[in-house]
Amino acid sequence: MFSVIPLEKFTSPLGGQVIELQQLDYDAGGMSLLRTRIRERSRFTVFEVDPLLARQWGEALLRWANSQPPVDAVCATSGGDAKE
Numbered sequence: 001m002f003s004v005i006p007l008e009k010f011t012s013p014l015g016g017q018v019i020e021l022q023q024l025d026y027d028a029g030g031m032s033l034l035r036t037r038i039r040e041r042s043r044f045t046v047f048e049v050d051p052l053l054a055r056q057w058g059e060a061l062l063r064w065a066n067s068q069p070p071v072d073a074v075c076a077t078s079g080g081d082a083k084e
Contacts, residue, residue, distance in 0.1 A: 002026045004035070015040070024048060 005023040012019065020037040033048040049057065 007034075
């Protein structure tokens with residue numbers, strides 16, 4: 001068995017998907033895993049990654065986000081609102 005520790009929960013403003021991050025700690029000990037749950041209406045995608053892959057994935061997300069124009073600049077050119 002294992003325990004689930006909620007870490008973060010986000011809702012995508014564009015598609016409405018709910019993204020949850022949870023830590024899985026196994027009762028027998030050992031390495032914790034990061035579970036990612038993505039809910040799209042009634043469909044769920046769930047996967048678990050180890051700390052090394054979580055770090056690689058997180059760094060890739062940051063590289064991409066840092067290469068994009070600021071959200072305020074995108075909204076100003078598209079006429080959108082960053083809070084939508």
